[in-house]
Amino acid sequence: MRRKTAFPTLCVAAVLAIVLSSLTCAASSPQLDSSAASSDSFASLSSSAILALDTHRLPEAEALFAHIADVYAEKAADLALDRAWVYVDEAYDCLLAKDYASSDRLFSRAIDICPSIKPDVAQQWAFSRLEVCYFRLNSANADDKDFDWRALTQYAADTLALRAFPTESHYALGAVYDGGGDVGKAKSEYCLAIDSSSCADADIKSLRDAAYNAATAKERKCLRPVHPLLCQTDPGDFQILRDGPFVIRHHNLQLAKRAAAVLNYYWSRDVLDGFLPANQPFSCDCDVFIYRDQAEFLEAADEPQWALGCFRAKTDDGKATMLEMHVYQGTPHLLATTLPHELAHVRLAMVPGFHMGLPQWIQEGVAASSERDERTAACRRTLVEARAAGTLLPLTSIMNADAMPRDDSHSLAYAESLAAVEALIRRGGKDRFTEFVKVTGAKGHDEGLMKVYGLTQSALEDLMRTEIDSCYAAPSDGKAPNRPAAGSADIGSTGI
Numbered sequence: 425m426r427r428k429t430a431f432p433t434l435c436v437a438a439v440l441a442i443v444l445s446s447l448t449c450a451a452s453s454p455q456l457d458s459s460a461a462s463s464d465s466f467a468s469l470s471s472s473a474i475l476a477l478d479t480h481r482l483p484e485a486e487a488l489f490a491h492i493a494d495v496y497a498e499k500a501a502d503l504a505l506d507r508a509w510v511y512v513d514e515a516y517d518c519l520l521a522k523d524y525a526s527s528d529r530l531f532s533r534a535i536d537i538c539p540s541i542k543p544d545v546a547q548q549w550a551f552s553r554l555e556v557c558y559f560r561l562n563s564a565n566a567d568d569k570d571f572d573w574r575a576l577t578q579y580a581a582d583t584l585a586l587r588a589f590p591t592e593s594h595y596a597l598g599a600v601y602d603g604g605g606d607v608g609k610a611k612s613e614y615c616l617a618i619d620s621s622s623c624a625d626a627d628i629k630s631l632r633d634a635a636y637n638a639a640t641a642k643e644r645k646c647l648r649p650v651h652p653l654l655c656q657t658d659p660g661d662f663q664i665l666r667d668g669p670f671v672i673r674h675h676n677l678q679l680a681k682r683a684a685a686v687l688n689y690y691w692s693r694d695v696l697d698g699f700l701p702a703n704q705p706f707s708c709d710c711d712v713f714i715y716r717d718q719a720e721f722l723e724a725a726d727e728p729q730w731a732l733g734c735f736r737a738k739t740d741d742g743k744a745t746m747l748e749m750h751v752y753q754g755t756p757h758l759l760a761t762t763l764p765h766e767l768a769h770v771r772l773a774m775v776p777g778f779h780m781g782l783p784q785w786i787q788e789g790v791a792a793s794s795e796r797d798e799r800t801a802a803c804r805r806t807l808v809e810a811r812a813a814g815t816l817l818p819l820t821s822i823m824n825a826d827a828m829p830r831d832d833s834h835s836l837a838y839a840e841s842l843a844a845v846e847a848l849i850r851r852g853g854k855d856r857f858t859e860f861v862k863v864t865g866a867k868g869h870d871e872g873l874m875k876v877y878g879l880t881q882s883a884l885e886d887l888m889r890t891e892i893d894s895c896y897a898a899p900s901d902g903k904a905p906n907r908p909a910a911g912s913a914d915i916g917s918t919g920i
């Protein structure tokens with residue numbers, strides 16, 4: 425008869441160190457864009473599906489890839505990696521939302537579609553599976569009469585085989601054996617977790633506690649996986665791809681083509697209700713430098729470690745004569761977050777007032793608003809949490825600084841800049857905000873605020889707090905915008 429034992433399962437809050445974005449794991453029905461669906465070209469359908477993936481419109485991407493697989497079954501292998509990556513992105517979103525069972529299923533589905541990505545996502549998949557394992561183990565403790573220990577043992581062993589978190593995986597497998605009454609195998613796994621071969625004579629309780637402590641001591645970090653294509657690089661100097669106003673300097677032609685499609689996609693969209701209008705002409709080419717890695721980026725640009733990109737501009741007689749954005753490969757946020765952020769900086773350079781100089785909080789608030797929806801939603805959630813905790817930074821200190829903070833407070837500074845800009849847009853629409861930028865460029869933000877909005881800095885701070893309370897905290901579309909995510913969402917590393 426199996427013993428009743430309370431198994432210590434690792435506290436997610438204590439060990440979770442998920443860095444970076446995302447929001448919820450809301451189930452949504454894939455919607456196929458009718459114009460794309462009606463096309464009978466494999467090339468155009470593929471481009472639409474990949475663009476939807478690269479801009480994090482995952483339900484649309486899922487539907488498009490499924491449609492392509494139906495119509496062009498003989499070419500399915502060509503798109504297997506990208507189709508699988510839709511589920512990888514969804515799985516990670518679920519992981520952040522603590523929906524580990526869905527995350528596990530989605531990672532599994534991704535690997536079924538494209539087995540070669542297994543090493544790329546092993547860590548994230550193992551993270552989800554360990555949580556599922558603990559959940560099932562605790563369920564068994566509560567009511568174990570018909571519990572399938574054989575299945576859970578296999579599940580824990582398969583998780584260990586991913587080799588992502590060996591100490592904790594040995595502990596989890598040991599706990600499953602322990603729960604099923606196989607003390608000998610439990611002790612073996614606990615010993616492996618402790619990394620000691622001389623513990624076989626110890627009693628099961630001390631081994632269990634020691635293994636638990638060993639597993640807890642190792643922080644379980646888990647970053648969003650990076651699409652393998654984004655990591656490939658060619659040797660030598662930059663290659664050049666021209667597409668519209670964008671001159672992309674790169675080391676990976678496939679990535680450059682996808683970056684061009686993403687830039688054109690975001691360029692064709694209004695930002696802040698049309699303050700940055702869609703397809704706004706540039707006064708010169710925009711050079712996009714995609715470095716091979718962070719080291720090359722940091723060597724070329726004097727930026728803090730957390731920066732994912734940067735923007736440079738020169739103006740002459742009110743017109744931009746040089747526009748550059750600098751980003752790097754190896755980050756999962758390059759296409760759907762960093763590029764639209766830096767592109768918004770470029771587009772802002774076309775607005776009257778920019779060439780005379782705009783405070784950083786305006787520039788970063790506008791740029792942050794253009795990132796993919798999940799990122800801005802995470803930003804808003806962070807603000808609500810900081811407001812509740814009383815940890816918001818004084819907006820006036822952000823407004824009057826020469827630059828955004830380069831320390832850990834940068835996340836909140838970006839988020840509050842976003843909230844302040846959105847509060848002004850909500851108060852007076854794009855036309856007044858355009859006028860505000862123009863006056864600010866000429867005479868500073870104090871005069872801009874007073875002349876256009878009748879606000880002082882402290883009044884804007886009050887307005888921002890009201891924006892957070894009334895617009896960010898309340899559900900607006902049936903979803904729960906304040907649903908807490910697992911771990912901390914780092915919303916600040918979005919380029920500067």
Ligand SMILES: [Zn+2]
Pocket residue numbers: 765769787788791918919920
């Ligand atoms: Zn920026």
